[in-house]
Amino acid sequence: MTVTLKEVAARAGVSRSAVSRTFTEGASVSAKTRQKVEEAAEELGYRPSLIARSLATNRTKLIGLVANNFRNPVFLEVFDLFTQTLQRRGFRPLLVNLSTETDSEKSLEMLRQYRVDGIIIATSTLPPTFPNAFRKAGVPVIHAFGKIHTSSGVSIVGIDNRHCGEMAAQTLFDRGYRNIALLAGPQSATSTQDRLEGFLKRTSELGIEPVDVRFASEYSYASGKEAMATLLDERTVEALFCGDDLICMGAMDAAREYGLSIPEEIGFLGFNDMNMASWSAYDLTTIRQPVRDIILSSVELVVAMIEGSEEGNKNLLFPCSITERSSLKPLP
Missing domain, CATH: 1.10.260.40 (lambda repressor-like DNA-binding domains)
Incomplete structure (x- = not known):
């Protein structure tokens, strides 16, 4: 008993x-x-x-992790880092799946019922109404992987996606590719919009124009493969920048089924540098997003807000880098 x-x-x-x-x-x-x-x-x-x-x-020691992309393996890394870091700080995770939820007020009410001490939103595909609703309710909130808005009072921890788009265009250009395309993530995602803007800006400066820009319906292998198969039926392309490694892997397999060899006949540049990107079946050259730094900093920042040692919004942007593998031609 x-x-x-x-x-x-x-x-x-x-x-x-x-x-x-x-x-x-x-x-x-x-x-x-x-x-x-x-x-x-x-x-x-x-x-x-x-x-x-x-x-x-009046403290639950609960921090909610809000996301809506649970089918992407990158989220396993996010969740692992999130839970470990919280537990070291004496807090506990509450995982919230908003894959089918679009009402910020309803989501807020659900989280308030659990009396969470703070919230980390770990996605770029939820509208700004979500973090703003939590902030207005007085709940400490951090938006990881979000877009910085000058008018928002929500702290953002992430990367400069415009710069990543520029980096992708320059990387393909430096390897001699000219007929290039962009296979991005969902068009509604702020990260997609920013990477597209940076990609188009840099290609214009380099004097080239992408032969195609397409958007995957979601961050998944199947959507990447489907979009790539359609593109190959309509366009001749030398290399692609894909807005996510998983999308890129689907696109690579579609290209192989089309009879193209990688990187001799077509090159691929991914984004994230997830663990699967290093698998020999893909050996994907990709832009590495520092997921670990983003999550650890998000946890530290929300805990500081809960404990009263951090006030106001604070934006942290981490640099990305190229992880070289074999899905692109080497530099000349």
Whole structure:
């Protein structure tokens, strides 16, 4: 049977409030009382109730991770880093899948029912109404992988996607490709919009024009393969920049089925540098997004906001880099 706080108080010869203070972080209790309570708790096998503690402190130690792209393996890395970092800081994760949810107020109400202390939104495909709704409700919120808006009061941790688009165009150009195309992620994603803008800006500066720009319906292997098969039926292309590694892998397999060899007849540049990108079947040259830095910084920032040591919005952008493999021709 579960040992109660009352039983520990009786065994230690102290009040129930003394037992409660002993197991409440930061509460005042004398060293003598603490020793008596801890000894009694050990003898009885008592473990304090986290639910009861949250009611007393008005803190649940829960942080919600909100995402809507759970089928992409990159999210496994995100979730692993998120949970490990939280647990080291004494917090617990609450995973929220918004893959079919579009109502920010409904989502906010669900999270408030769990009384989360803070929220990390880990996606670029949710509309700005989501983080803004949480902020207006007074819940500390960080938007990881988001787009910086000068009018937003929400902290953003991510990358400069426009620069990544420019980097992609320059990378293909430097390897001698001229008939290039962009196979981006969902058109509604802010990251897609920014990478497209940067890609078109740099190609214009280089004096070339992409032969095609297409958008995958989602960040998935199947959508990449489907979009690529259609493109190859309509266009002749030397190389593609794909807005996600998984999309790129689908596109690569579509090209192989079309009878093209990689990188001799067609080259591919991905984005993210997920673990699968290094598999020998793909050996994908890709733009590495520092997912680890983004998640660790997001957790540290939201915890600081909860604890009151960080106020106002703070935007952190991390640099990306090229991971060289064999899906593109080497530099001349």
